[in-house]
Amino acid sequence: MLSPQEWSIVALSLKVGGAAVLATLPLAFALAWALARYRFPGRVLLDGLVHLPLVLPPVVTGWLLLLAFGPAGPLGRWLADAFGVTLMFRWTGAALAAAIMALPLMVRAMRLSIEGIDRRLEGAARTLGAGRWHAFRTVSLPLALPGVLAALVLGFARSIGEFGATITFVSNIPGETRTLPLAIYSALQVPGAEAMATRLALLSVALSLAALILSEALVRRTHGERARHGD
Amino acid sequence: MANGRAMAIEIDVEKRLGGRVIAARFAAGPGLTALFGPSGAGKTSILNMVAGLLRPDRGHIRIGDRTLFGEGVDLPPEARRIGYVFQDGRLFPHRRVRANLTYGHALADPGDRWMSLDEATAFLGIGPLLDRWPRSLSGGEAQRVAIGRALLAGPEILLMDEPLSSLDAARRGDIMTVIERIRDELKLPILYVSHDRTEVDRLATAVVPIGE
DSSP, X not given: OOOHHHHHHHHHHHHHHHHHHHHHHHHHHHHHHHHHHOOOTTHHXXXXXXXXXXXXXXXXXXXXXXXXXXXXXXXXXHHHHHHOOOOTTSHHXXXXXXXXXXXXXXHHHHHHHHHTSOTHHHHHHHHXXXXXXXXXXXXXXXXXXXXXXXXXXXXXXXXXXXXXXXXXXXXXXXXXXXXXXXXXXXXXXXXXXXXXXXXXXXXXXXXXXXXXXXXXXXXXXHHHHHHHTOO | XXXXXXXXXXXXXXXXXXXXXXXXXXXXXXXEEEEEOOTTSSHHHHHHHHHTSSOOSEEEEEETTEEXXXXXXXOOGGGSOEEEEOTXXXXXXXXXXXXXXXXXXXXXXXXXXXXXXXXXXXXXXXXXXXXXOGGGSOHHHHHHHHHHHHHHTOOSEEEEXXXXXXXXXXXXXXXHXXXXXXXXXXXXXXXXXXXXXXXXXXXXXXXXXXXX
16 A cells, blocks of 8 residues: 555654654643643743744744754754754654644643642542642542543644644655655655655545544543533 | 540631631540531631641641641641541542542551451441442442541541531431441541531530631
8 A cells, every 4th residue: 555665754754753742741741730730920921832833833933943953053052062962854853843843732632631630639639648749640640641641642643744843944854854744745746746645645634533533532531520520 | 446545636726718717716525526607607628727738827736645737837638647528528530449448548557547448348338339430429328438538547537528418318317327436436536517407416526616
């Protein structure tokens, strides 16, 4: 059905998407927790910054990444000097671009499910002898789990669909940064590659739709819990 | 058996909450001490202060020779050894009945436990419920499990916040019998919040009026 070349495109996309969401998950959870639970100065600004990639033209995000992580950028130079790592034109750079684009969706999904937790259950756990951390691990985290899974699925779907920021930041290099959308774009530029473009596009549709349905089911489960247990 | 010796509970707390002041000052001995008063008089807030879920602005809370709050002490809820049965049961929805019951038991210092899971399930008649999920329980069943969960953590006193309010008349009678047996057989001191005269008349050893 797919040629070896197309399979390698799919494999690269899955690698980029997987790395992006797994690396972002702890940060996204911390942000979701802070935004759901705490009132602090700068909260509105933080909320705005987290959501910025959702509304900013992706090409701007890509360009900002280029400025920050390029060879002359402050973060790029620091990574190169300290760890000998460069992200530009690498699949890791594509993962970074995808992660930034996925972050708002991941934070939103987890925040909803954290806000749905009945906090009085944590109080009950405390009176039963659980310290803060134990109550978090045994009560809050398991109850937030559907949201965490939804965030992973949704973030992953967003990551493998990332185009604008990726092509701006890490270009379109076969085998390194040419993920599904970039490959489709390239195929459309070449006469006679329409069949390949169609196959990859259908694959994209299938992957995205499956992810959406799965994450919707998970989020619905969280809200069901909430409705059943009051508040 | 909960406690051989009679344990004096001394409470003197004050808290400003949403523009009004909740204050209470009383001593409670063995048996069931009812905090009796109209809804909205701050009775639940007083229990929450005793449990460590709400911080008083001033005052002190002592159980026997242990100071839970005051004189620079403010023990966190998990260090207070206070069992709390909430109005709505508040069982953990993601754990089966058995895992709800053993939650505090597993965390308690072995020397502080005074009841085993078998004893608690027999005492409360909840053996058949052990593998059920909380959402499948009736109000009366959930309240029994909530009581068992609190007892199994090895508390020195038990707080009960209107534990009958969500139950129908028949279940109320059942749970009142359970509460009497906790009072008389287990000899566990109980602070009991209610706005219902008949409950208080039947259960209370002493009554502390709260509010006007």
